[in-house]
Amino acid sequence: MNSNVLKTARIWLASIMTCLALVAPAGASDGLKIVTSTTQIADFARNIVGDRGEVHCILAPGADPHTYQPTPDDVHIVLDANLCLQNGLHLEGKDWMGTLARDAGKPIVTCTDGVQPLDISQDGQTIPDPHAWFSPRNAAVYVNNITRAVNRLDPDGKRQYEARAQLFLQQLRVLDAWVRQQVARIPPHRRILVTTHDAFNYFCREFKFNERNNYLSIAPVGWSTGSEVGAGMTPERRRVVVESIANSGAPAIFVETTISPKLIREIARDTGVAIGGELYSDSMGEADTAGETYIGMMRENVLLIVNSLLTNGDEQG
Incomplete structure (x- = not known):
């Protein structure tokens, strides 16, 4: 191979590597992968992410987060993730979601951060109630936490994430008003x-x-x-x-x-x-x-x- 051909090949290779480097690893639609503990959080995340990424939920519909035991399949799902989302406040019994994320070396966001928890009595102790999503106003806190997390992970998609979140937050406000109207009956x-x-x-x-x-x-x-x-x-x-x-x-x-x-x-x-x-x-x-x-x-x-x-x-x- 003469020097000109070799030089040309190197230029092409350098160009390809540059293009690959410019692709945001978490920003491309096939690169953003989020794993959630609960079905509610998965729904919030899908409303924010849209088609820009994938959202996988560990819990199946009808499963109990308090007593869930992770499986080897869950480990593989988390290993392939860019971000993990959990409810927190001890909803995930024995901290199973946090353990999965830590063992895989993945970042994890607690979606109830910023919620003012209610206290309940359990076996003579006062503990924070983890079921915060049952207030649509608290659900908005979850949505804002998720939005900030994906913005950090994929800044190129920030406008899209925030636009979707704005729409979903409006839907939550309508839901809250509708519930009050129904309950007033x-x-x-x-x-x-x-x-x-x-x-x-x-x-x-x-x-x-x-x-x-x-x-x-x-x-x-x-x-x-x-x-x-x-x-x-x-x-x-x-x-x-x-x-x-x-x-x-x-x-x-x-x-x-x-x-x-x-x-x-x-x-x-x-x-x-x-x-x-x-x-x-x-x-x-x-x-x-x-x-x-x-x-x-x-x-x-x-x-x-x-x-x-x-x-x-x-x-x-």
Whole structure:
């Protein structure tokens, strides 16, 4: 090979390497890869990222983040990610999402940073309630945290991310106003929300349910107990729960999609209170269902709660 040909080849190679170097590793649509712990966070991220990247969720619809055990497949998914997103406030039991990210050497963002947490009692201790997304105003905090994170990761896409986030934040404001309008249909004395576990504190506080319980959730069990939510129920605790629900005047009580309905159905039978239906709680719904998005799950929950509390237990109202 003569010197001119070799020189030309080197120029072409240098040009190709320069072009490759100019491609933003996380900015190209096939380069931005985000892994989230929960389905709600995945939906927030998809609304912000759009087609500019991929969002993978560790939890499947209906899975419980409190008791989830990561799999080898999860490890591979995180190893391929640019960014990990978690709820935080101990929602991910035993810090499984943080452990996956740290072991893979990946950056992780806690989406509840900046939320003013509510305190709940668990086994004699006061802990922050992790279910902050049940307030659309808190959901906006999640969205802003995610937007800042992807802007840092892919500054070339900042305008797109912020434009999408602006639209989604507007949708959250509309959702908040709509929920208040729907809840206003329920007389205050009938705004009693009883669910399986303490997932609805932020919802109750934001929309003024359970006045006699300081606008906090009424639930048989705390937000997480051992290997199964509700596994720590004792006969004495059960007696207290049955009495409190019977005395609350609740028109209906609700099961949750991520927790076995056995306990709450037994309590409903013991108290004589109707089952109002099944609420999305720690996870959104399956694909092609009404609850497959955050706005969808909130909409369906509110419609179910309003209808059940207005139509059940008239003799108690």
